[in-house]
Amino acid sequence: MLYIQILLNGLMLGGLYACIAVGFSLVWGVLNVINIMHGSFVVLGSYIAYFAYVHLGVHPFFSIVLSGGALFVLGYALQAGLINRVVGAPVLTTLVLTFGLDLLLNNAMLLAFSADYRTVRLENPFGSLIVADLVIPLNRLYGMLLAGALTALLYMVLVRSRMGRAIVAVRMDSEAAALMGVNVKRIFALTFGIGALMAGAAGSLLSLIFPISPIASTDFLGIAFVVCVLGGLGSIAGAMVGGLALGVIQSFGALFIGPQHGLTIAFILLIILLIFKPTGIMGRRGYE
Amino acid sequence: MTRVVSVLIGIALVACLPVLGDNYLLRLGTMFAMYAALALSWNIIGGFAGYPSFATAAFFGLGAYTGAILQGTGVSMFIAWAGAGLVACGFAALLGMAILHLKGHYFAIASLVVAEVLLEVATSWTSVTGGGMGLNLPVLQISVEAQARLFFYAMLTIAVLALGMNWLVANGKLGFALRCIRQNEDASSMVGIDTTFYKVTGFALSAVFVGSAGAIYASWVFYIEPADVFSVLTSVKPIVMVLLGGAGTVLGPVIGAFVFIVMEELVWRNFLSFHAAVLGLLIVGLIFFVPNGILGLLRRRWTSGSRPQSSEENVE
Amino acid sequence: MSLLTLQNVSRSFGGLNALDSVDMTVERGEIVGLIGPNGAGKTTLVNVVTGALRPSAGNILFEGQSIAGQKPHQIGQMGIARTYQVVQPFPEMTVLENVMAPATFAARAGDLEEARGKAMEALRFVALDGAAETIAAELTLAGRKRLELAKSLAMEPKVLLLDEVNAGLNSAEIDGALTLIRKIADNGVTVIIIEHLMKVVMTLCSRIVVLHHGAKIADGTPEEISHDEQVIGAYLGTRYSRGLGAREAAHD
Numbered sequence: 001m002l003y004i005q006i007l008l009n010g011l012m013l014g015g016l017y018a019c020i021a022v023g024f025s026l027v028w029g030v031l032n033v034i035n036i037m038h039g040s041f042v043v044l045g046s047y048i049a050y051f052a053y054v055h056l057g058v059h060p061f062f063s064i065v066l067s068g069g070a071l072f073v074l075g076y077a078l079q080a081g082l083i084n085r086v087v088g089a090p091v092l093t094t095l096v097l098t099f100g101l102d103l104l105l106n107n108a109m110l111l112a113f114s115a116d117y118r119t120v121r122l123e124n125p126f127g128s129l130i131v132a133d134l135v136i137p138l139n140r141l142y143g144m145l146l147a148g149a150l151t152a153l154l155y156m157v158l159v160r161s162r163m164g165r166a167i168v169a170v171r172m173d174s175e176a177a178a179l180m181g182v183n184v185k186r187i188f189a190l191t192f193g194i195g196a197l198m199a200g201a202a203g204s205l206l207s208l209i210f211p212i213s214p215i216a217s218t219d220f221l222g223i224a225f226v227v228c229v230l231g232g233l234g235s236i237a238g239a240m241v242g243g244l245a246l247g248v249i250q251s252f253g254a255l256f257i258g259p260q261h262g263l264t265i266a267f268i269l270l271i272i273l274l275i276f277k278p279t280g281i282m283g284r285r286g287y288e
Numbered sequence: 289m290t291r292v293v294s295v296l297i298g299i300a301l302v303a304c305l306p307v308l309g310d311n312y313l314l315r316l317g318t319m320f321a322m323y324a325a326l327a328l329s330w331n332i333i334g335g336f337a338g339y340p341s342f343a344t345a346a347f348f349g350l351g352a353y354t355g356a357i358l359q360g361t362g363v364s365m366f367i368a369w370a371g372a373g374l375v376a377c378g379f380a381a382l383l384g385m386a387i388l389h390l391k392g393h394y395f396a397i398a399s400l401v402v403a404e405v406l407l408e409v410a411t412s413w414t415s416v417t418g419g420g421m422g423l424n425l426p427v428l429q430i431s432v433e434a435q436a437r438l439f440f441y442a443m444l445t446i447a448v449l450a451l452g453m454n455w456l457v458a459n460g461k462l463g464f465a466l467r468c469i470r471q472n473e474d475a476s477s478m479v480g481i482d483t484t485f486y487k488v489t490g491f492a493l494s495a496v497f498v499g500s501a502g503a504i505y506a507s508w509v510f511y512i513e514p515a516d517v518f519s520v521l522t523s524v525k526p527i528v529m530v531l532l533g534g535a536g537t538v539l540g541p542v543i544g545a546f547v548f549i550v551m552e553e554l555v556w557r558n559f560l561s562f563h564a565a566v567l568g569l570l571i572v573g574l575i576f577f578v579p580n581g582i583l584g585l586l587r588r589r590w591t592s593g594s595r596p597q598s599s600e601e602n603v604e
Numbered sequence: 605m606s607l608l609t610l611q612n613v614s615r616s617f618g619g620l621n622a623l624d625s626v627d628m629t630v631e632r633g634e635i636v637g638l639i640g641p642n643g644a645g646k647t648t649l650v651n652v653v654t655g656a657l658r659p660s661a662g663n664i665l666f667e668g669q670s671i672a673g674q675k676p677h678q679i680g681q682m683g684i685a686r687t688y689q690v691v692q693p694f695p696e697m698t699v700l701e702n703v704m705a706p707a708t709f710a711a712r713a714g715d716l717e718e719a720r721g722k723a724m725e726a727l728r729f730v731a732l733d734g735a736a737e738t739i740a741a742e743l744t745l746a747g748r749k750r751l752e753l754a755k756s757l758a759m760e761p762k763v764l765l766l767d768e769v770n771a772g773l774n775s776a777e778i779d780g781a782l783t784l785i786r787k788i789a790d791n792g793v794t795v796i797i798i799e800h801l802m803k804v805v806m807t808l809c810s811r812i813v814v815l816h817h818g819a820k821i822a823d824g825t826p827e828e829i830s831h832d833e834q835v836i837g838a839y840l841g842t843r844y845s846r847g848l849g850a851r852e853a854a855h856d
Binding site: 461471476477482483 | 654656675676677678680681685686688692693694695696697704705706708709710711755759
C-alpha cells in the first residue's frame, strides 16, 4: 500500500514536471536553443499567480491564462528582439546569452519580490481525497490534471493547427520549411513564446504546491533538463514520459534516501543517461 | 620574440604590486591572477578544442575541498595545493572519458551538472566535508600583510604556469590536434588524430591549475562551503572572460580576465544589489557587440587599417 | 597475400541493408573502380573500410591483419587514406597547415619541420604549393578537391580510397585530376575510386567492382563489366539488359 501511495505521489508530481519541461523541450527541439531563463519563467508565472490571488482573488488555476499570456508576450519579444540573432550560433554563445539574460531576469525578480519564500494559501483549501488508505491531496491532483490538459492542448495545437504543423516542420528541417513558404523567424518567436507560456502556466499551477522564490528557478531548470534527456528531446510524448518517470523515480528515491536529495537523484540520473543513452526513453534523436 | 619579452615584462610588473603597500590592490591582484588562471585553463578545452565546458566550478570546488581536507590532516599548505591540482586533473581525466564523446548542448549540460552533483555530495558527506556548515582551514600565524603577499604570489605563480601551459599547448602537437578537432572532428579522425586521447588530455590539463587555484582560494579565505566553491558562476565567469578577450588565443584570456575584474570591482562598489544584473548586461553586450573578443576587434582594426586589400589574390 | 580483403562484409542501418555480404579483394598496385547506382552502398563501403563505421558482419583484412572495429585514426596510421565526396577541410587553417595535420598524425612526422617538409611535398605533387598560405575556406572547389588529395597523400598511404573526387569539376579539371590519380598509382599507391563518370572509370581502372542495393553484382575488367547483363540491368532496367542479350545472341 505504501508503494502505491509513493507511486501516486510520483505520478502527480511527474505530471507537473512534464508541464514544466514541455515548453523547454519544444524550444530546444525547434530552435536548438537551451533557454536558461526557463526556470525563471516558471517562477515569474508563480508570482503572477500569487499576486493575482492576493490582490484580485483570482484562483491560481484560473490565472494560468494570465501567467501564460504574460509570459508568452515576454518570450515572443525576447526571441524576436534578441535571441533570434544568435539562433545559428554555436552552443556556447546561446547558452551564455540565455544565462546572461537569466541573470538579469532573476536579479530583477529578487529586487522586486525579495528572496523570501511565499506560498499561496487558499481561503478554502482543497483538502485531500482519501481512497482506501491512500491520501490524494486535491491541489496536487487537480494540478496534475490541469497540467495534463494543458499539455494535451499543446499537442493538439501542434498536430492540428497550421501554426503547429509549421512548428513541427521547422523542427524537422528549417531550411526545407523555409522553402515551403514558412516564415521561420516568426515560427521561432512563436515557439519561444509558447515555451514561455507553458512555463508560466506551470508556474501558476505550482504556486499552490511549491513555495515561490527567485532562488527556486535553478531547481525548475534542473527538472526541465532531466525530463528532456530522460524522455527524449523535442517531443511532447517525450516530456510526458520523462516527467512521469522522473516524478516516480524521485518519489521512490525519497523513500530510500530522504526527500532532500530529490534533485541530486535527478542529476545523477541525468549524467548516467548522458553517458549511456542521451536520446532518452523515447529514443528520439535530439538535436546537437 | 618581442611579444614574449613584453609578456615577461608585464608579469614582472604585476609581480611588483606588493611594493605599493596597498592591501586592497593586492587583494584585487590576487583575484585577477585567480581569474586569469581559470580563464587560461578553460581556454584549452573551450577555446582550442571548442568544447563548451561548464565544469570549471566542479574542478575549482573539488580542488578547494581537497586542499582544505589535506591541510586538515596536517599536510603543508603547498603540498595541499599541489595535491589538489593532481586530484582535479585525475578527476577530469575520468570525467572526460565519460562525457567527451558528447557534443554541443549535451556535453555542456553534462559538464554543468557534475558541479551540482559534487555540491550535493559535499553538502551531504558531513563527516569529511563539514556538510552545509562548511569547512574551516588553519589560520596562518603570520601578519596580515605577509599573508596578502603570500597568497598574491601563490595565485600569480599559478596564473603564470597556466599561461605557460597555454603557450606550450598552442605551439605544440596537442594544440594542433585540438584546433583540428574544433574545426572538423570527423576529418581529424581520418587524418590520424586520436581524438579521444587529445580531448581527454586537454580536459585534464584544463583542470590542473583550476584545482590548485581552488585550494589556494580555500587557504586564503580560511572557510569554504559548498554553495560558495561549486557556484555555477565559477563556471560561467571564465567563459565570459575568454570570450571577452578572444577565445583560442594565448593572451586573450588574460586580457579578458583583466577587463572583467575591473568591471566587476566597479560594479561591486557601486551597484551591489544589481551586480548579477550588470553581469547579465555585460554578457548580452559581449555576445552582440564583441563576438570575437577584444583581440578580435583589435586584429580587425590592424588588418583593415595597415594593409590594403589585395583583390587579385585568387587561387586557381 | 592481397593488400585489402573484404570477407562477407555487411552493414545495416535499422532495417536497411546498406552492404550485403560483400566479398572483395584488392591487390597491390591496382586501380579498382567501385561503381553502382545511387544508394548502392559505395560510400558505406569506404566508411566501413576506413573505420568510420563498424561492419554489422564480416571481416576486413589489411595486409593480412583484421582491421574491422579499429578506430579511424588507427586505420589512418596503418596506411589507409580517403577523400570525401563533400570535401572536409579544416576551414580556418591555411592549406599548408591542413596538410601538416595528416603529416604529423598519420605519417608520424617527428617535428614541425619534418611535417612542413612532407606537407610541401604533397602540395607540390598536386600543384597546390603556390597556395600554401591561403586559408582553406577561400579556395575554389577544384582547389579544395586538390587539397583533399594532398591531405590523403601526406598520410603516406598504401591504399587510397577516392570518393567521387570529380564531382563538381569541369572537363579540363577532370583531365587534370585523372593525370594526378595516374601519377599517384605510378608512385606505388593502390587506388580504389568511386565514380559515376564512365569515361574516368573505363580509362583509369584495371578492374571494376559493381555494387547494387549493397551487394556485389559484378567484378571484372572494364570490357567485361560493360557487357555484363546484371550491371546494365541495374543501371538501365532489365528491359535493356534482356534486350541486349538477345541482340548479342543474334549477332553470334
